[in-house]
Amino acid sequence: MKNLKFLYLVLSLSVIFEHSVDAYRILGVFPTRCKSHFAIGHSVMKTLAEAGHEVHVVSPFPQKSPIDNYHDIFLDYGDDGNLFDMFDTADWSPFEMINFLSGFGEFMANFTLSHPNLQDIMNKKIKFDAVIAELFGVEAIFGLGSHLNCPVITLATFGSSKWTNDLTRTPMPYSYVPHNFVKFSENMNFYERTYNMLVMQYEHIYMEFVHYGRQNAVYDQYFGNNQLPFDDQMKNVSLVLINNHFSSSSVRPTVANMIEIGGVQVSPNPNPLPFDIQQFLDSATDGAIIFSMGSILQAVNWPTEKREAFVHVFSKLKQKVLWKYENETLPNKPDNVMISPWIPQRDVLAHPNVKLFITHGGLLGTTEAIYEGVPVVGIPIYADQQMNIVKAVNMGIGIYMDYNDIDEHLIAENINKILKNPNYHKNAKTLSKVYKDRPMTPQQSVVYWVEYVIRHNGALHLRSAAHNLNFIQLHSIDSYALIGFVLFICYYSLKRLFWMVFGTRSVDVKVKRS
Incomplete structure (x- = not known):
C-alpha cells in the first residue's frame, strides 16, 4: 500500500500525515504534561512510521534518538506545573470526575482549535489521508475530518467508556458493565448495580444536555461552514482504537469499528536499562x-x-x-x-x-x-x-x-x-x-485497520445501523408503546364483551330469583 500520512491530535500530541514529503508543522499548547497519554499516541504513530507511513508528531516529548519516518515538532509551552495536586481528587465522587473532565474537555478543544498554527492548517485545507484524534472529551476536534475531507479515526487511550459507546452506538448494559469511575467488577451485587446505574444515567444526562452542547458550541465556532453538523460528524467517525484487551478488562459488547489495541505501547523486547x-x-x-x-x-x-x-x-x-x-x-x-x-x-x-x-x-x-x-x-x-x-x-x-x-x-x-x-x-x-495470545499483535492491528479505513474511503460499512435511529427508535420505545396500546385495547374490548355477554345474564338471573 502507498505511504500515507495522518493528522493526530491528543492532549499532548498532534500528528500530520499528508501526501507530499513536505512537513507541515502544527503546534499545539496543552495545559498538562500527560506523558501516559502521549505514550499510547506515540506508540500508535511509531507503529505506523515503522510500517512505512510518514508521521509528523507535535508534542512536548521529542524523541532522544531519530526514528525513520517519524518527525518531531517540539511543543514548548514552558513549565506550567500541575494545575493542582491530583492527590486532592482521591475523595472525588464519580459525578465530580464526570463534571471535571467535561469542563476540561471544553477548555482543551477550544484551546487546541484556536491555536494559530492549527488555524493555519485549517485555513489552507491541506489534503490529508486521515485524521486521528484522541477520544478524551474533545469531540469538537473531530470536525477536522469533514473540514479537511478525510476519515476520522479516534484513539481511546482511556479504554472503553461511554465516549466510545456513544461514538459507535454500542450497548452498555448497566448490570454487568461497570462505569470507569466506580470500584466495581462486572460481577456486581444489587447495591453496586443500582449505584452503577445511577452513575451511568447521570453521565448520560450530563453528556446529552451539557457536555455535547459544549462541544457542539466549540465545533460550530471553528467548523460552522462544514458540510456536516456536529451530530453527523460524530456519526461519521470511522474507527475507534481502544486501549483495552478483553483478557484484562470486563467483557462487554462491541461493534465492528471498535478495535482493541491494549498493550500497543509495550514493545515485545524491552529496551536496555540505564x-x-x-x-x-x-x-x-x-x-x-x-x-x-x-x-x-x-x-x-x-x-x-x-x-x-x-x-x-x-x-x-x-x-x-x-x-x-x-x-x-x-x-x-x-x-x-x-x-x-x-x-x-x-x-x-x-x-x-x-x-x-x-x-x-x-x-x-x-x-x-x-x-x-x-x-x-x-x-x-x-x-x-x-x-x-x-x-x-x-x-x-x-x-x-x-x-x-x-x-x-x-x-x-x-x-x-x-x-x-x-x-x-x-x-x-x-x-x-x-x-x-492473540491472532494479531496490537501493532499489527493498528496498521491493518488504519490502512483498511483509508483503502475503503472511511469504511462506513463498519458503522452500526443504530446511528440511523433516534433515541425512541433505538430503545424500541415506539414499539413498546404500540404493543402496550394494542394490549390495552384488547383488554378493554374483552372486558366490554365479557360485561355485555355475562353481565346482562347475571342481572337476569338475579331478577328471576327475586
Missing part, C-alpha cells in the same frame, strides 16, 4: 519492588506522614525498591531504596528480579505489569484507577490499598502478602500468557 538502574536491579538478589504513581501524580506531593510510612516500611525490607520520586533527595532514604525522577516503567518491569509493582492503577502501568506477569499493590486516586485495581484483585494478581487508610502497618501487610504468597505471582504469569 546503567545505574540496571546495576541496582541486578544486585537485588532477594527481589525488587517498583514504586511509581505515574506521570501526573507526583511522589513529592505525598502527605508527609504517608511518605514517611513508606520510607519506614521499605527500610525494613530485604528487597530493593526503585521509587519514582521527583526530588534529588528523599528524607531518611534507606540504603535499599533508589529514587529517580523518571523510570522506564515498561523496561524495569521486565527485569527478572522485580517481584512487585506498587502503582496508582493507571491503565498504562497495569497493562505493562500484566504483560510482564508482575503482581501489583494498587493505590487508586482518580478516574478509572479504582476499577483497574478491582480487576487486578478479582484476577488474583493484586491488592487494593485505599489511599485514605495508608499507614505503616497496612503498607507492610500488603507488601508481605504479595511477596510471601506464590499464588499472586502464579496468577500474574498465567494472565500474562493469556494477554499475549
Whole structure:
C-alpha cells in the first residue's frame, strides 16, 4: 500500500500525515504534561512510521534518538506545573470526575482549535489521508475530518467508556458493565448495580444536555461552514482504537469499528536499562519492588506522614525498591531504596528480579505489569484507577490499598502478602500468557485497520445501523408503546364483551330469583 500520512491530535500530541514529503508543522499548547497519554499516541504513530507511513508528531516529548519516518515538532509551552495536586481528587465522587473532565474537555478543544498554527492548517485545507484524534472529551476536534475531507479515526487511550459507546452506538448494559469511575467488577451485587446505574444515567444526562452542547458550541465556532453538523460528524467517525484487551478488562459488547489495541505501547523486547538502574536491579538478589504513581501524580506531593510510612516500611525490607520520586533527595532514604525522577516503567518491569509493582492503577502501568506477569499493590486516586485495581484483585494478581487508610502497618501487610504468597505471582504469569495470545499483535492491528479505513474511503460499512435511529427508535420505545396500546385495547374490548355477554345474564338471573 502507498505511504500515507495522518493528522493526530491528543492532549499532548498532534500528528500530520499528508501526501507530499513536505512537513507541515502544527503546534499545539496543552495545559498538562500527560506523558501516559502521549505514550499510547506515540506508540500508535511509531507503529505506523515503522510500517512505512510518514508521521509528523507535535508534542512536548521529542524523541532522544531519530526514528525513520517519524518527525518531531517540539511543543514548548514552558513549565506550567500541575494545575493542582491530583492527590486532592482521591475523595472525588464519580459525578465530580464526570463534571471535571467535561469542563476540561471544553477548555482543551477550544484551546487546541484556536491555536494559530492549527488555524493555519485549517485555513489552507491541506489534503490529508486521515485524521486521528484522541477520544478524551474533545469531540469538537473531530470536525477536522469533514473540514479537511478525510476519515476520522479516534484513539481511546482511556479504554472503553461511554465516549466510545456513544461514538459507535454500542450497548452498555448497566448490570454487568461497570462505569470507569466506580470500584466495581462486572460481577456486581444489587447495591453496586443500582449505584452503577445511577452513575451511568447521570453521565448520560450530563453528556446529552451539557457536555455535547459544549462541544457542539466549540465545533460550530471553528467548523460552522462544514458540510456536516456536529451530530453527523460524530456519526461519521470511522474507527475507534481502544486501549483495552478483553483478557484484562470486563467483557462487554462491541461493534465492528471498535478495535482493541491494549498493550500497543509495550514493545515485545524491552529496551536496555540505564546503567545505574540496571546495576541496582541486578544486585537485588532477594527481589525488587517498583514504586511509581505515574506521570501526573507526583511522589513529592505525598502527605508527609504517608511518605514517611513508606520510607519506614521499605527500610525494613530485604528487597530493593526503585521509587519514582521527583526530588534529588528523599528524607531518611534507606540504603535499599533508589529514587529517580523518571523510570522506564515498561523496561524495569521486565527485569527478572522485580517481584512487585506498587502503582496508582493507571491503565498504562497495569497493562505493562500484566504483560510482564508482575503482581501489583494498587493505590487508586482518580478516574478509572479504582476499577483497574478491582480487576487486578478479582484476577488474583493484586491488592487494593485505599489511599485514605495508608499507614505503616497496612503498607507492610500488603507488601508481605504479595511477596510471601506464590499464588499472586502464579496468577500474574498465567494472565500474562493469556494477554499475549492473540491472532494479531496490537501493532499489527493498528496498521491493518488504519490502512483498511483509508483503502475503503472511511469504511462506513463498519458503522452500526443504530446511528440511523433516534433515541425512541433505538430503545424500541415506539414499539413498546404500540404493543402496550394494542394490549390495552384488547383488554378493554374483552372486558366490554365479557360485561355485555355475562353481565346482562347475571342481572337476569338475579331478577328471576327475586
